[in-house]
Amino acid sequence: MASASRIEHDLLGKKPVPADAYYGIQTARALENFNISGVPLRLYPDVIRGLAMVKLAAAHANLECGVFGREILDGIEGACRELVDGKLHDQFQLDVFQGGAGTSTNMNANEVIANRALELGGHEKGDYKHCDPHDHVNASQSTNDAYPTALHVAMALGNVRLVAAINQLIESFRAKGREFSGIVKMGRTQLQDAVPMTLGQEFNAFGETLAGEVRALEAVQNVLCEINMGATAIGTGLNAPAGYAAKCTAHLARITGFPIHLAPDLIEATQDTQAFVLYSGCMKSLAIKLSKVCNDLRLLSSGPRCGLREINLPAKQPGSSIMPGKVNPVIPEVVNMVCFRVIGSDLTVSLAAEAGQLQLNVFEPVIAACIFEAQTMFINAAATLRIHCIDGITANEDVCRHYVEYSIGTVTALNPVIGYERTTELAAEAMRTGRGILELVRERQILSEEQLARVLDPRAMTGQEGTA
Numbered sequence: 001m002a003s004a005s006r007i008e009h010d011l012l013g014k015k016p017v018p019a020d021a022y023y024g025i026q027t028a029r030a031l032e033n034f035n036i037s038g039v040p041l042r043l044y045p046d047v048i049r050g051l052a053m054v055k056l057a058a059a060h061a062n063l064e065c066g067v068f069g070r071e072i073l074d075g076i077e078g079a080c081r082e083l084v085d086g087k088l089h090d091q092f093q094l095d096v097f098q099g100g101a102g103t104s105t106n107m108n109a110n111e112v113i114a115n116r117a118l119e120l121g122g123h124e125k126g127d128y129k130h131c132d133p134h135d136h137v138n139a140s141q142s143t144n145d146a147y148p149t150a151l152h153v154a155m156a157l158g159n160v161r162l163v164a165a166i167n168q169l170i171e172s173f174r175a176k177g178r179e180f181s182g183i184v185k186m187g188r189t190q191l192q193d194a195v196p197m198t199l200g201q202e203f204n205a206f207g208e209t210l211a212g213e214v215r216a217l218e219a220v221q222n223v224l225c226e227i228n229m230g231a232t233a234i235g236t237g238l239n240a241p242a243g244y245a246a247k248c249t250a251h252l253a254r255i256t257g258f259p260i261h262l263a264p265d266l267i268e269a270t271q272d273t274q275a276f277v278l279y280s281g282c283m284k285s286l287a288i289k290l291s292k293v294c295n296d297l298r299l300l301s302s303g304p305r306c307g308l309r310e311i312n313l314p315a316k317q318p319g320s321s322i323m324p325g326k327v328n329p330v331i332p333e334v335v336n337m338v339c340f341r342v343i344g345s346d347l348t349v350s351l352a353a354e355a356g357q358l359q360l361n362v363f364e365p366v367i368a369a370c371i372f373e374a375q376t377m378f379i380n381a382a383a384t385l386r387i388h389c390i391d392g393i394t395a396n397e398d399v400c401r402h403y404v405e406y407s408i409g410t411v412t413a414l415n416p417v418i419g420y421e422r423t424t425e426l427a428a429e430a431m432r433t434g435r436g437i438l439e440l441v442r443e444r445q446i447l448s449e450e451q452l453a454r455v456l457d458p459r460a461m462t463g464q465e466g467t468a
Contacts, residue, residue: 006126022091022125024111024133030104036097037369041105042089044096044372050154051109052083054146054229055137057252062139065241072136075117088112096369101362102147109150110137140240140248144270144360145231149252151368155279156224156258158375159217165382166214166286172390173207176200184458185310185400186407193409196458199310199395202300206293213286220275220282225260227252228269234359235267271360273353276367283374284346290381291339294332297389301329310400314392331389338381345370404458411437413455418446 005016008025015025041047059076062068082088091112098104110133115125117137123130131137138146181200188194229252230245232238237245245262253260263269303309319328348370352363404410408430414423414437426440438456441447447455454460 008126017126019125022088022112022115023093023108024115024126026104026107026133027094027111030094030098030100030108034095034098034104036095039096039369039373041092041094041096041108044154044376045086045089046154046157046375047105047150047368047372048089048092048109049084049157050150050152051105051146052080052113053153053252053255054150055109055113056080056084057248057255058139058141058146058229059137060251061244061248062136062241064247065140065244067139067241068136071121072117072131075121075131076113076137078120079113079116082116083109083113088116096365096372098365099362101143101360102151102364102368103143105365106138106143106147106150107133110134113137140230140232140244142232142239144233145228145266148270148364149227149229151364152224152227152275153252153256153258153260154368155276155371155375156221156256158372158379159221159224159279162375162379162382163214163217165379166210166217169382169386169390170207170210170214172386173203173210176390176393177202177204177207180395181464183395183397183400184404184462186403186409193403193407195409195412196404196461198459198462198464199400201462201464202296206296209289209293210286213282213289216282216285220279222259223275223278225258226263226269226275227260228263228266230262231266231270235265235270237266267359271356271358273356273361273364273367276349276364276371277353280346280349280367280371280374283371283378284343286378287339287342287346287374291336291343294336294339294385297332297393298329308399309396310403312394312396313389316388331385335381335385338377341377342374345374405436408437410456410458410461413461414441417451417455422446 004019006019007014008017008028009015010025010029012029015028017023017025017028021028056077059073059080063070063073092108094104094108114128114131114133114137117131118125118127121130177200179200180203181198183199184196185199185202186193186195187197187202227249228235229248230237230240232240245266249260249262297311297313300308300311301313304312313329313331315327316330317327319326319330349367352367353361355361355363408427411423411427411430414426426437429435429440430437438452441452441456
């Protein structure tokens with residue numbers, strides 16, 4: 001019967017490792033040490049793919065620099081390709097919260113890649129003389145360049161999917177904008193009646209405000225593409241052969257398809273976390289915008305009898321255990337919560353970035369945990385909001401029309417015709433008596449019917465004259 005474990009050793013001594021595990025002794029120690037959040041690395045597959053891409057690029061550079069031969073590269077490449085394809089992710093069980101500036105995560109990748117490479121070469125797991133986690137998979141590297149570079153790549157991978165998800169949501173808002181383009185309603189400022197607009201304009205604005213955030217996410221992608229590979233421990237390049245940094249960077253650009261480039265000062269880049277701060281800030285900005293949109297959706301759909309009730313959100317589930325017939329706006333609510341979480345996480349990223357000392361920031365694992373959680377929640381939230389809410393929204397056109405006809409906001413259009421003072425007098429009387437502006441203008445014979453039709457036409461006030 002095969003042994004249930006194999007014995008490995010490190011600087012602290014020997015330790016049994018499950019015989020079928022692809023990870024090794026350093027990962028096993030970390031699994032014991034960091035039982036913190038209950039969130040394992042495997043839940044963020046982009047991190048594992050990013051690590052595999054970095055290790056593959058390093059292996060190609062090491063081959064070209066003469067550090068090891070083709071057989072070792074072939075083994076590492078085979079293992080890395082499998083990780084990129086989503087295999088062996090169950091071997092990344094480490095908690096996302098961990099001390100050591102990411103060393104445990106880096107070693108988890110090194111050990112899994114080494115042991116799978118050994119298998120591919122016909123050797124037993126743990127027979128590291130043929131492919132070693134340190135001497136081969138981690139050759140010419142330190143955690144301090146490989147780990148942050150992997151995070152940059154992983155965030156860029158996640159950002160592509162995030163941008164796609166938000167763009168789909170934007171198109172849903174724009175589709176509703178087209179659908180509602182003929183529905184005139186009252187705009188509001190400070191929760192008070194303002195001037196007419198169309199419901200289509202309101203939904204188009206929801207889409208455009210998110211489109212601005214997409215442009216920011218796309219711009220910050222370039223910042224994520226600056227890396228410090230070849231810096232090794234602190235940026236001096238100790239233990240990396242001449243030419244390795246440039247070769248590794250070129251291979252990583254080829255493997256990822258991103259415009260990866262080397263930072264101009266590797267000592268500065270190794271201690272700096274600006275890319276993470278900027279990217280987190282972009283997601284915070286997106287959270288603020290998206291939460292505001294959800295607030296508006298909840299307000300516009302409030303009721304159904306005693307609220308604004310200009311739109312109807314799809315009924316997704318009963319809303320109360322005590323009030324029959326109540327249906328709540330649960331989809332915008334859950335997206336609000338995601339946004340609150342992301343905004344809070346940005347503060348964590350800021351504090352962790354500020355707490356870096358001297359030549360390294362040891363708090364990158366919590367920065368990574370916050371950012372990858374935010375990406376994941378945003379991607380899911382965008383799909384949830386689009387599918388379960390926006391696509392099913394309907395308009396209460398009669399309610400919108402009633403507010404326009406009843407509101408005194410249309411009086412604003414009289415300003416350039418009769419002056420602010422006389423317009424104010426009409427507004428005050430309408431408020432006092434409950435009568436309509438149109439009625440008062442006709443009674444006082446302030447304007448002719450032709451002028452009334454031109455000046456107080458609600459659709460003309462929306463800037464969409466002549467549109468259907």
